[in-house]
Amino acid sequence: MNLAIDIASWLLLAAGGSLMVVSGLGLVRLPNVFARLHAAGLADTGGSALLLLGMALQAGWSLVTVKLVLIGIFLFFTAPTAGHALAHAALLGGISPDDKGESEDDDEDDSPDGRGG
Amino acid sequence: MMLLACLLVVLGMALTLIRAVRGPTVYDRILAVNVYGTMTVMLIALLGFLAGRPDFLDLALVYALLNFVGTLAALKFFKHGHLGEER
Amino acid sequence: MFSPRTLSLFAVLYGTWLLLSGIWEPFLMISGAVACLLVVVIAHRMDVIDGEGHPIGLTWRALLYYPWLFWQIVLSNIQVLRLVLHPRLPISPVSGWVAAGQRSSVGLVTFANSITLTPGTMALTVMEDRIHVHALTQGGFDDLVAGEMNRRVCQMEGTGS
Incomplete structure (x- = not known):
């Protein structure tokens, strides 16, 4: 039983960590601010949720789990607020959401088909 | 296994930092710093488990609060040029 | 002042305090109650305890x-x-x-x-x-x-x- 919980926790932690890496990769690869906001959403929702779940499985039923849940609830409610504020500010700042290509004066090795980084 | 998760999060943070340095607009940088903050929260929590000191979770909680407020403050500052003293 | 909404805000705040501290000493529990009461009073004076600030019933x-x-x-x-x-x-x-x-x-x-x-x-x-x-x-x-x-x-x- 303990082993099963450990394996589940390990899988969740690995998946969450990988999702964080993918989010960073998306942040580097995607072409403009609005597209990058979606990649940021990966870290804010999926990545944190999986990592917190994995840690909660490690902690078992205790106050530690309660704190993890509180962090999760807090991120769950603030992440979209910050994301929306950013998107709205970028929109008011004169960046066109329909711009499919590079945003202006982006450097050249940031092309959509380059791996980036 | 905690170590692996820590390393993955650190790798994600490094990638995020690339975007923060590259820009090109100020919103890209704020977005990158915001994501960096979220990953830092997770890293602090994971380090707490790695070191066997769950007290770190309190720090993570406070950092999550600060990250949110900091993002909004930075956005407001770049939008208005001040933090609200002129009404 | 003592509407259900105010009381539920106090309950949520105090519950959060107790869960975050996890230490069951009388002194800390009383200071928590005082701090939460203070927050509720200030929030009441600021008039932010409404359906938007503290949506119960949802x-x-x-x-x-x-x-x-x-x-x-x-x-x-x-x-x-x-x-x-x-x-x-x-x-x-x-x-x-x-x-x-x-x-x-x-x-x-x-x-x-x-x-x-x-x-x-x-x-x-x-x-x-x-x-x-x-x-x-x-x-x-x-x-x-x-x-x-x-x-x-x-x-x-x-x-x-």
Whole structure:
């Protein structure tokens, strides 16, 4: 039983960590601010949720789990607020959401088909 | 296994930092710093488990609060040029 | 001052205090009660304890909505994950207006938050009856226009609130 919980926790932690890496990769690869906001959403929702779940499985039923849940609830409610504020500010700042290509004066090795980084 | 998760999060943070340095607009940088903050929260929590000191979770909680407020403050500052003293 | 809303705010605050501290000494418990009371009094004087600041009465219908939202978040996470990892990055960003049928501001904020929470769609501007949405793919945008999420948030909002 303990082993099963450990394996589940390990899988969740690995998946969450990988999702964080993918989010960073998306942040580097995607072409403009609005597209990058979606990649940021990966870290804010999926990545944190999986990592917190994995840690909660490690902690078992205790106050530690309660704190993890509180962090999760807090991120769950603030992440979209910050994301929306950013998107709205970028929109008011004169960046066109329909711009499919590079945003202006982006450097050249940031092309959509380059791996980036 | 905690170590692996820590390393993955650190790798994600490094990638995020690339975007923060590259820009090109100020919103890209704020977005990158915001994501960096979220990953830092997770890293602090994971380090707490790695070191066997769950007290770190309190720090993570406070950092999550600060990250949110900091993002909004930075956005407001770049939008208005001040933090609200002129009404 | 002693409306159910005020009392429930105090209960939530004090519960959070107790859970975060985890130390059951009389001194700490009394200082927690005093601190929470202070916060409630100040919030009452600032007149922010209303349906927006502390939305009670939304809770039991929210229990039906949030599991569905979690499932949507999982699905869209997988979708964005595949887009980002795809070597050719097959994104087709679109933006446009989506109708929002909510009547209260809490419902509208929940809808906008749900849109932003699911990676792949992002609320840019929120008006009273519509939301400007940016989506990473045409498919994600079409799903929102189809209005399943809008309908469910309206359902959660119910007729009473």
